[in-house]
Amino acid sequence: MTHHLTGHSAMPSGQVSHCQGCSLCSHCLPLGLAYEDLERFDAIILRPRPLKRGAPLVRQGEPFTSLYVVRSGSFKQVVADAGHREHVTHFLLPSEVVGLDAVGEAVHPTSVVALESSFVCELPFGSLEALGDRLPALRGALYRCMSQELHRDQRLHCLLAFATAERRMASFLLGMSERHAARGYSPYGFQLAMSRADIGSFLGLALETVSRLMSRFQRHGLLQVSGREMTLLDLPALEALAEQGESRR
Structure with missing residues (x-):
């Protein structure tokens, strides 16, 4: 049987989905948080945002203000070279985090585009940092995400080179x-x-x-x-x- 990692294709209008009821919670950024800490994390999440196929979530060169967690659907990450040719650098699936590559310079170095009808949960980075100062487990999870992205980039570089x-x-x-x-x-x-x-x-x-x-x-x-x-x-x-x-x- 073929399984789709797209979750629900749409959410009812006006419905706000919380971490506790999300099927991806055990694979997502707040993995391992205690119940009361999960509620605090849930409180900083902006309403799940829908995107249609081909819609940009972030654009290359835009100021960085938030991380996004893919809730359903999938995305491609692309970078445009000096000749305006686009190159795909990553594909993002549910529970994966968008925007980690923008944290250092506070500018998105790539664009991220929906491959299908998708939803993301937005995490304002200032609020996430402040909460991470109070919740070491959350800060550790964020560091792990960053480390995994670095490792992924290293593996891809070796693959393409050799x-x-x-x-x-x-x-x-x-x-x-x-x-x-x-x-x-x-x-x-x-x-x-x-x-x-x-x-x-x-x-x-x-x-x-x-x-x-x-x-x-x-x-x-x-x-x-x-x-x-x-x-x-x-x-x-x-x-x-x-x-x-x-x-x-």
């Missing part, structure tokens, strides 16, 4: 599988809301290369693709490919 196209694709699919599994969903079946062009931009590959690799992986029984529905049929083989980068022809 890996073959096949290894890049296998690593990307395994990464999506692991992120879905970490949220309690199937690691074998999920929806890819991003386009193949976006995947190619993220992996430093041409669109034609992405399509060719998908077809090759299907021929060898590694996966099955139907539209945006992805089913991974042979995780051990993908893991071997990601580790060794050997071609399967």
Whole structure:
């Protein structure tokens, strides 16, 4: 069965959703907070904000004022170079935090765009910092998020610098599988809301290369693709490919 990590496609108008009733609470930033501390965290969250597919959550160069937690849907993070060409640098799934890369300079170095109908919870950073001073567990969770983002960027840099196209694709699919599994969903079946062009931009590959690799992986029984529905049929083989980068022809 294919599982979607999109949560509810919409929330009733006027409804304010709280952390205690959120299915992602055990995977989100306030993980581990005591009940009374969770209420204090909940109090600083602005009303969940809806975005339609293609709508920007933040734009490159905008002043940084808030972090955002993806509540449902998914996003792509893009950076525009001097020639105004956009490059995808990350995909964000539910419970992941948007804006950590802007904390240092107080300016967003990238744009973040909804890949589908999505909701985010906004955390004004001044309020979050003040609360973190009183709640060491929250401050620690924020540091862990920052550390994970740094580690992710390091892994991506190594992947793009040294890996073959096949290894890049296998690593990307395994990464999506692991992120879905970490949220309690199937690691074998999920929806890819991003386009193949976006995947190619993220992996430093041409669109034609992405399509060719998908077809090759299907021929060898590694996966099955139907539209945006992805089913991974042979995780051990993908893991071997990601580790060794050997071609399967």
